Amino acid sequence: MTAQDYNFAYLDEQTKRMIRRAILKGIAVPGYQVPFASREMPMPYGWGTGGVQVTAACLTPDDTLKVIDQGADDTTNAVSIRKFFQRTAGVAVTEATDQASIIQTRHRIPEAPLTEGQILVYQVPIPEPLRFLEPRETETRKMHELEEYGLMHVKLYEDIARHGTIATSYAYPVKVEGRYVMDPSPIPKFDNPKLSDSPAIQLFGAGREQRIYALPPYTQVVSLDFDDHPFVASKADHDCDLCGAGTSYLDEVITDDQGGRMFVCSDTDFCRARREAGHVGRLGTPAPSLEAAQ
Amino acid sequence: MTAPLRTLTAETDRPLLQVQGLTKSYGARIGCAHISFDLFPGEVMGIVGESGSGKSTLLSCLAGHMAPDTGRVIFDTGTGPVDTVTMAEAERRRMARTDWAFVHQNPRDGLRMGVSAGGNVGERLMAIGARHYGEIRATATDWLARVEIAADRIDDRPRAFSGGMQQRLQIARNLVTGPRLVFMDEPTGGLDVSVQARLLDLLRGLVREMGLSVIIVTHDLAVVRLLADRLMVMKGGHVVEQGLTDQVLDDPQHAYTQLLVSSVLQV
Numbered sequence A: 001m002t003a004q005d006y007n008f009a010y011l012d013e014q015t016k017r018m019i020r021r022a023i024l025k026g027i028a029v030p031g032y033q034v035p036f037a038s039r040e041m042p043m044p045y046g047w048g049t050g051g052v053q054v055t056a057a058c059l060t061p062d063d064t065l066k067v068i069d070q071g072a073d074d075t076t077n078a079v080s081i082r083k084f085f086q087r088t089a090g091v092a093v094t095e096a097t098d099q100a101s102i103i104q105t106r107h108r109i110p111e112a113p114l115t116e117g118q119i120l121v122y123q124v125p126i127p128e129p130l131r132f133l134e135p136r137e138t139e140t141r142k143m144h145e146l147e148e149y150g151l152m153h154v155k156l157y158e159d160i161a162r163h164g165t166i167a168t169s170y171a172y173p174v175k176v177e178g179r180y181v182m183d184p185s186p187i188p189k190f191d192n193p194k195l196s197d198s199p200a201i202q203l204f205g206a207g208r209e210q211r212i213y214a215l216p217p218y219t220q221v222v223s224l225d226f227d228d229h230p231f232v233a234s235k236a237d238h239d240c241d242l243c244g245a246g247t248s249y250l251d252e253v254i255t256d257d258q259g260g261r262m263f264v265c266s267d268t269d270f271c272r273a274r275r276e277a278g279h280v281g282r283l284g285t286p287a288p289s290l291e292a293a294q
Numbered sequence B: 001m002t003a004p005l006r007t008l009t010a011e012t013d014r015p016l017l018q019v020q021g022l023t024k025s026y027g028a029r030i031g032c033a034h035i036s037f038d039l040f041p042g043e044v045m046g047i048v049g050e051s052g053s054g055k056s057t058l059l060s061c062l063a064g065h066m067a068p069d070t071g072r073v074i075f076d077t078g079t080g081p082v083d084t085v086t087m088a089e090a091e092r093r094r095m096a097r098t099d100w101a102f103v104h105q106n107p108r109d110g111l112r113m114g115v116s117a118g119g120n121v122g123e124r125l126m127a128i129g130a131r132h133y134g135e136i137r138a139t140a141t142d143w144l145a146r147v148e149i150a151a152d153r154i155d156d157r158p159r160a161f162s163g164g165m166q167q168r169l170q171i172a173r174n175l176v177t178g179p180r181l182v183f184m185d186e187p188t189g190g191l192d193v194s195v196q197a198r199l200l201d202l203l204r205g206l207v208r209e210m211g212l213s214v215i216i217v218t219h220d221l222a223v224v225r226l227l228a229d230r231l232m233v234m235k236g237g238h239v240v241e242q243g244l245t246d247q248v249l250d251d252p253q254h255a256y257t258q259l260l261v262s263s264v265l266q267v
């Protein structure tokens, strides 16, 4: 098949219009889950069909796209989505956060600060933060409508009762502009502070659940907590073993069967840029070659 | 057995709840019809009647779980009497988790089975803005003790509790915010006799201590005898007799009540 077989960015223009309307509504009501008619995409649910549809509706031929999965540009999921849009939209792609105009992500917010004009598109498996304790959709909608969010704190209470501390470390619930409680998708809670007051537009797409929600630039986003158990944006207490960064979110990598392990930045682009700039971690090699950077 | 509660029914009090001409039908079938009564602060009103007589329908309409076809349910809020049928839903739901409480017959309907006992009791506190974990937990511990659940069960889920414990947990969960009006639908149904007696005793104590106003639905006249100041007898959706509990039970006027008393009260 060739690019001519597809409409620009795969979806037909009517569908994109419908999705753009949902996005605009989402931006107008930050944190509110807007229903939309999710389309069949040429990939299974759970592979970012919601994010892909949002990205498709936002892309223009001049855009530069970056796709990450758990912070990495080179995982199967990220590579296949990037290729999909190269083929169906012919847009430029990049791994550099500061070069991208649209970034589709699963499970991370890039370490490099985002800027005005950028769009960050999140893939969302379960958009409803209240689902865990209240399975009835009619009831959760009513709770959002009437701002009845006590249940969200019951979840955090249960966490502390069981683990001594708020153990929720992914998909940590937030309140948007003092109004809607929102699931930020399964990003680590380390990333939660970056949701707030961001210059970029943040869009969330849930394909299977047919919901889109959004944070316009400079939206206030607060992580829920208790007075005596305040929210902490925690990360592994290490520096990156490759680039030495002390403030980035780390993945733990098992290196052998003798218990050997290392910690590396989950944001591969951030790590690469630091190493290129001469930073070296505990196990890193100084001055990485240019091929490695490509 | 001690005498039923007789509290605060002085004529000078304003009614806490005024029910006027309440009717609810399910299509052509009558749920309950033309119900009117006043409930005064601190009063316990029993509603008895055979299966299908409209007790649950009436209670659901009173508690705002169901909209009546006609009629008014006027509740004396802190700021004055308000018709809860026509009030905004947000307001009604807020009242349902502050001023009101509802104890279901089946604890599964009134508890979150996937949440610990402490979380179940703490939910209403968090719903009205409590944000201090330590304080929520302390209050929950205190309330578990008041319903005779050991403090070391606070992190267990209701599944791990007996039926009687679940029902006591449901009561604690409802009373923790100090409601003024409690609706109960067969709170002792489905429990065996000795467990029932203990629960009734506990309820009596709490009602007295907290000065609660209660509307309790039951088909068990022994429950009514023990708890209720006043009694309403329903049949076919209508109230056929009402009055002070002792009067109605000892000197029933309506033929149906006579039948009810003679057949059931021999326990």
Ligand SMILES: Nc1ncnc2c1ncn2[C@@H]1O[C@H](COP(=O)(O)OP(=O)(O)OP(=O)(O)O)[C@@H](O)[C@H]1O
Binding pocket: B026, B029, B030, B031, B032, B049, B050, B051, B052, B053, B054, B055, B056, B057, B058, B219
């Ligand atoms: N959802 C419903 N749809 C149709 N009819 C109903 C519904 N709920 C109750 N009814 C009918 O309304 C009447 C009153 O029912 P209700 O449940 O209020 O009785 P009850 O006194 O609570 O009975 P029980 O002691 O068995 O709980 C009955 O005839 C019943 O069949």
Ligand SMILES: [Mg+2]
Binding pocket: B055, B056, B057
């Ligand atoms: Mg009933």
